[in-house]
Amino acid sequence: MSLKKNAVIGQSGGPTSAINATLAGVIEGCMDITSIDAVYGMKNGVEGFLREDFIDLKEIFSDKSNFEKLSLTPAAALGSCRLKIKEEAQFEKIFEVIEKHNIGYFFYIGVNDSMDAVAKLEKYRAEKKADVDVKFIGVPKTIDNDLCVTDHTPGFGSAAKYIACTVAEVARDCAVYTQKAVTIIEIMGRDAGWLTASAALAKELTGMGADLIYLPEVPFDSEEFIKDVNNKLSDAKKPYVIVAVSEGIKNKDGEYAAKAAMSGAVDTFGHAYLSGTGKYLENLVREKIGCKCRSIELNLMQRCSAHIASKTDIDESITIGRAAAKAAAEGKSGRMMAFLRDENSPEYKISITDVDISKAANLVKSIPADFISKDGKNVNEKCLNYMKPLIKGECAVKYKDGLPLFFSF
Numbered sequence: 001m002s003l004k005k006n007a008v009i010g011q012s013g014g015p016t017s018a019i020n021a022t023l024a025g026v027i028e029g030c031m032d033i034t035s036i037d038a039v040y041g042m043k044n045g046v047e048g049f050l051r052e053d054f055i056d057l058k059e060i061f062s063d064k065s066n067f068e069k070l071s072l073t074p075a076a077a078l079g080s081c082r083l084k085i086k087e088e089a090q091f092e093k094i095f096e097v098i099e100k101h102n103i104g105y106f107f108y109i110g111v112n113d114s115m116d117a118v119a120k121l122e123k124y125r126a127e128k129k130a131d132v133d134v135k136f137i138g139v140p141k142t143i144d145n146d147l148c149v150t151d152h153t154p155g156f157g158s159a160a161k162y163i164a165c166t167v168a169e170v171a172r173d174c175a176v177y178t179q180k181a182v183t184i185i186e187i188m189g190r191d192a193g194w195l196t197a198s199a200a201l202a203k204e205l206t207g208m209g210a211d212l213i214y215l216p217e218v219p220f221d222s223e224e225f226i227k228d229v230n231n232k233l234s235d236a237k238k239p240y241v242i243v244a245v246s247e248g249i250k251n252k253d254g255e256y257a258a259k260a261a262m263s264g265a266v267d268t269f270g271h272a273y274l275s276g277t278g279k280y281l282e283n284l285v286r287e288k289i290g291c292k293c294r295s296i297e298l299n300l301m302q303r304c305s306a307h308i309a310s311k312t313d314i315d316e317s318i319t320i321g322r323a324a325a326k327a328a329a330e331g332k333s334g335r336m337m338a339f340l341r342d343e344n345s346p347e348y349k350i351s352i353t354d355v356d357i358s359k360a361a362n363l364v365k366s367i368p369a370d371f372i373s374k375d376g377k378n379v380n381e382k383c384l385n386y387m388k389p390l391i392k393g394e395c396a397v398k399y400k401d402g403l404p405l406f407f408s409f
Helices: 019-031 044-053 065-071 088-100 111-129 156-174 198-208 221-233 275-289 309-329 380-389
Strands: 005-011 036-042 052-057 102-112 134-138 181-187 212-213 241-248 294-296 335-341 351-358
Touching: 005 044, 019 036, 019 065, 019 102, 019 309, 036 044, 036 102, 036 294, 044 102, 052 309, 052 380, 065 309, 088 102, 088 111, 088 134, 102 111, 102 309, 111 221, 111 309, 156 181, 156 198, 156 241, 156 309, 156 380, 181 275, 212 221, 221 275, 241 275, 241 351, 275 294, 309 351, 309 380
Parallel strands: 005 036, 005 102, 102 134, 134 335, 181 241, 181 294, 212 241
Antiparallel strands: 036 052, 335 351
């Protein structure tokens, strides 16, 4: 009887430009481990696992060229889901499938809620299925960079690079006219403003960018906002104002600033669907100031613009995927892979470790107060220095007929 076990990998939650690079890293790492036999991909995360809907990854990636193509493909190639595992029958079914398919290594690439799922599976195994030999490993991803116990998350650097570049380009477009005008750029970020903060990189690195930046970490006041915009418009040297704003800004009472414009709908995890913050502020400026004003919602482009991905982000995403496979092969379980930054190094230096996954599940890492400017309407040099290394480097994207070549199962 073979002592080898099979591995299964899934992707969950919102996609990123780097989540497939992590997937490539886990696959490659598993294929290099002699104790792992088959390597399966679960289609649409645990939803597919419960359906036993698997893809034979080892066969597909016997062609090594597919690794590079997958690594530079946006979105979740295996498909994603937002299923919350909470019922006894779901846990029983998962372990039934694990035993049926001889699964010894279970990798889940995701963020807060996904890490919670891995933590619950490890707890269930320890309490009720101790005789089942399976290792559960969480691998982080999210453009929001709001996962605790890791210096940053795979996917954030590429999204930050896209935002900074877009803001720099928008600034130059706005600068061509002499007419007073306000442009509001709405950026993703429910509870943490990391993505919105990355808009500051545009001015820092190119000289033109956002004049005002509003984060969820700082209570928003609409009257003060109008004063801020008027003050910027009074600058005779610059007739335009660019505002970068997080979709999740809240007032002092903790209510979303654009609550009136929101549908009230929530997702399967109870999170409100955020929309309309930029349009709300656009209408406010038009009503209170009366100047030309437009709003831009960056929306999905923030997380799927692989053509401008950060090479640092892609390289690190592959590396953390490989490290996840190695950790599982070493017998670790109930762990999440994490980045550690060497704060004593004069240059950016990162290493990878694994942490207790329960310390990451369902927690939010906000921007520290000492990263935010004193007036609360921008970020400071400390924040900029934290973000700058994460957007560095360009990937060698391959094109065909003028468009990037992407991987598809």
